[in-house]
Every structure is written in structure tokens, then in C-alpha cells.
Amino acid sequence: MKNINLLLVLATVTLTAVSCGSKKEAPKEEAPKMLVLYYSQTGNTKAVAEEIATKLDADIEEITMVNPYDTGFKATIDRCLQEREQGIIPDIQPVKATVADYDIIFLGFPVWFGTYAPPVANYLNQVDLSGKKVVPFCTFGSGGLESSVKDLVQAEPNAEVMPGYGVRAARMEAMPKEVDQFLKANGYLEGEFVKLEEFPAQHEVSEEEAAIFDAAVDGYPMLHAKAKTVATRTLPNGMEYLFTAEDLPRENKPNMPPAGELKVYVTVENGQTPVFTKVIR
Numbered sequence: 001m002k003n004i005n006l007l008l009v010l011a012t013v014t015l016t017a018v019s020c021g022s023k024k025e026a027p028k029e030e031a032p033k034m035l036v037l038y039y040s041q042t043g044n045t046k047a048v049a050e051e052i053a054t055k056l057d058a059d060i061e062e063i064t065m066v067n068p069y070d071t072g073f074k075a076t077i078d079r080c081l082q083e084r085e086q087g088i089i090p091d092i093q094p095v096k097a098t099v100a101d102y103d104i105i106f107l108g109f110p111v112w113f114g115t116y117a118p119p120v121a122n123y124l125n126q127v128d129l130s131g132k133k134v135v136p137f138c139t140f141g142s143g144g145l146e147s148s149v150k151d152l153v154q155a156e157p158n159a160e161v162m163p164g165y166g167v168r169a170a171r172m173e174a175m176p177k178e179v180d181q182f183l184k185a186n187g188y189l190e191g192e193f194v195k196l197e198e199f200p201a202q203h204e205v206s207e208e209e210a211a212i213f214d215a216a217v218d219g220y221p222m223l224h225a226k227a228k229t230v231a232t233r234t235l236p237n238g239m240e241y242l243f244t245a246e247d248l249p250r251e252n253k254p255n256m257p258p259a260g261e262l263k264v265y266v267t268v269e270n271g272q273t274p275v276f277t278k279v280i281r
Contacts, residue, residue, distance in 0.1 A: 032133075034058035034188075035097055038108030039119045041069060041076065044139040044169050049108045051179045052137065055189055058106070059097065063119050066091040080112060089122045104133045104188070107152070111144030111166075114281070115151045130158035135188075137165045139172075142222055143279035162186065166278060194235075199242050202229040213243050216266040216274035223279060224248050225262055238269040247281075 036053040040046035040062065053060035067090060069076040083090060099105060109116040116138070136152055138145055145166035153161050165182045167175050184193035205213070205227045213227035225245040232241050243264040263280040 032103035033101065034104045034106065035099070035102040036060040036106040036108065037063065037095070037097065037123075038106075038137075039063040039110070039117055039123075040108070041110050041117065042071075042169070044167075044172055045108045045110050045137075047172065048137055048139060048165075048167065048175060048179065049106070051176055052106055052108075052183065055180065055183055059102075061095060061097045063095060063123055064093045065119050066093060077112075080118065083118065084113070089118050089125065092119050092122045095123065095127075099127055099129060099132060102132065104135060105129060106135045106137060108137045109148070111138050111140035111148055114144050114147045116148050121155075124152070124155045128158075129156045132159050133162055134159045135162045135164060135186075139167055139169055140278070141169060142220065142276075143281065145278065146280055168277060171275065171277065196235070196240075197233050199231040199233050202231045202242070202244060204228070205230045205243070209241065209243075212241060212268060212274045213245065213264065213266060216276040217264065220276070223262075223264075223276070225264070227264075235267065235269070238267060238272070241266040241268070241274075 034056055036049050036056075036058050037060075038045050038049040040049070046062065049060060049062075052058065069079060069090075082088075107120070109120040112118070115121075116136075134152065134156060136145070136149055138148060143166070145164050149161060149164055163186060165179065167178060180189070180191075181193045183189035184191045185195070209230050210227050213230075217223045217225065225247050227243045227245045229244045230241055232239055234240075243266060245262045245264050247260055247262055260281075265277045265279075266274050267277055268274045
């Protein structure tokens with residue numbers, strides 16, 4: 001009887017050992033491979049690209065031109081206008097990175113004439129980003145992220161174009177903190193971030209709010225508008241305003257028709273003067 005009991009115990013131990021040994025650990029999910037690819041004319045977009053790549057420990061490459069634009073603003077714009085009129089997209093050097101090796105592509109560019117700069121248009125003509133997550137980021141004078149995204153979706157209809165980040169060239173000092181919050185809020189980087197509340201319904205601007213708008217856009221030659229309605233929300237260090245404004249005729253260009261209704265984002269940090277962060281035309 002003792003021998004039978006001993007055999008049963010041994011059998012139970014053996015079965016338990018076999019059962020435990022047959023369990024397989026779930027494979028760990030590999031982190032997505034990321035590439036930061038960008039074109040930069042003045043160095044602003046390069047600074048954003050390097051900030052993103054550093055925080056994510058991602059690969060990074062610059063899109064370069066065969067015949068680079070002049071570093072001067074007027075010469076660059078004049079050439080770009082001429083190329084647009086002639087339907088010319090300037091040639092770029094071959095990009096070394098193979099996009100097939102990456103899961104997420106951060107694509108950076110300056111905004112010219114409401115969309116990504118021509119060297120990026122050339123790159124998109126050469127590559128197929130189908131099945132990739134594409135995260136646009138850009139620098140601009142007043143705005144253009146939203147219109148650039150529309151063009152990007154049209155150029156790469158089978159890519160998953162994700163929410164993007166944009167910053168005015170006049171606000172580059174705010175960029176590192178904003179990039180950190182952007183990456184965390186969209187799940188590319190772990191850590192705490194501030195989740196902003198939605199803007200409430202707009203109301204007619206008061207005299208004080210109109211003065212905030214005027215102060216924010218004062219001195220910017222490409223924005224001549226009058227605030228009509230506004231909505232506000234609280235920031236950790238101040239207030240953010242979303243103005244709906246009416247574009248006004250420019251005194252120095254009376255033949256230029258107004259752009260119509262504009263959306264203008266303005267922030268007022270505690271103790272600081274108002275500054276507009278972007279315009280949606």
C-alpha cells in the first residue's frame with residue numbers, strides 16, 4: 001500500500017513538472033522602429049528633427065537637394081515661385097534610409113505656400129509609404145500644418161498619417177517642451193503629460209479679448225485681421241485663446257482679396273505678452 005501511495009505521489013510530481021515545463025512565456029512585443037526624416041532650409045526644422053530623434057533614440061536622416069536653394073529668404077521664395085509656375089520640382093540626393101525597415105516615419109519640413117517644401121514633395125513622388133505610420137512635423141511663419149497634412153494624405157493615401165506637430169519659427173524656444181509633450185501625449189514616449197481640455201463654444205469677443213488678439217498679431221505682416229469670436233481654455237502656465245477672425249484687405253496690397261475667415265491660436269503665459277502660435281486659413 002505504501003508503495004502504491006509513493007507511486008501516485010511520484011506520478012503527480014512528474015505531471016506537474018511536465019505541465020510547468022510546457023508553459024511558454026508570451027513573446028515580448030518589439031518596440032516599433034522609428035525614422036526621423038526631414039528637409040530643413042534655415043535650421044529650424046533640423047532642430048525639431050534632432051529633438052525628436054534624441055528623445056526617441058530614433059534613426060535620423062536629412063533630405064538634401066542636388067542644387068540647394070539660396071540661404072536668403074527673398075532669393076529662395078523667388079526661385080520657388082518660378083519653379084511652381086513652371087511645374088518644376090527640384091531634384092534631391094538619394095535618401096539612404098530604406099523605409100521598409102521602419103514602422104513609424106517622422107517626416108519634417110518647413111511650410112512654404114501652405115504646404116511642405118518642394119524637396120519633400122520630390123521625396124514623396126519617389127517613395128511608397130503604404131502601411132507605414134507617418135507623423136508630420138513642421139516649422140512655419142504663421143501656420144500650414146493642417147493644409148500640409150491634407151496634401152500628405154493625398155500623396156500617400158495608403159499610409160496612416162498621424163496627428164502632427166508644428167511650431168512657428170518665432171517660437172523655437174518653446175519647441176523642446178512642446179515636442180516632449182507631443183511625443184508623450186501620442187504614445188511615442190513614456191511619461192506624464194498635460195492633457196488639455198477641449199475648447200468650449202465660442203462667444204463674441206470683449207474689448208479685453210480683442211486687445212489680446214491685436215497684441216498677439218501686431219507686427220506680423222502676413223496677418224491683418226479682426227477678431228470676431230473666441231473660446232478660451234486654461235493652460236498650466238496661463239491661458240490659450242482660439243479666435244475666429246475676419247481677414248481684412250491689406251493697405252499696401254489693396255488688390256489682394258481677403259482670405260476670408262481665419263482661426264488664430266493665441267497663448268498668454270503668466271506675466272508674458274500675448275503671442276499667436278498658429279493660423280488656420
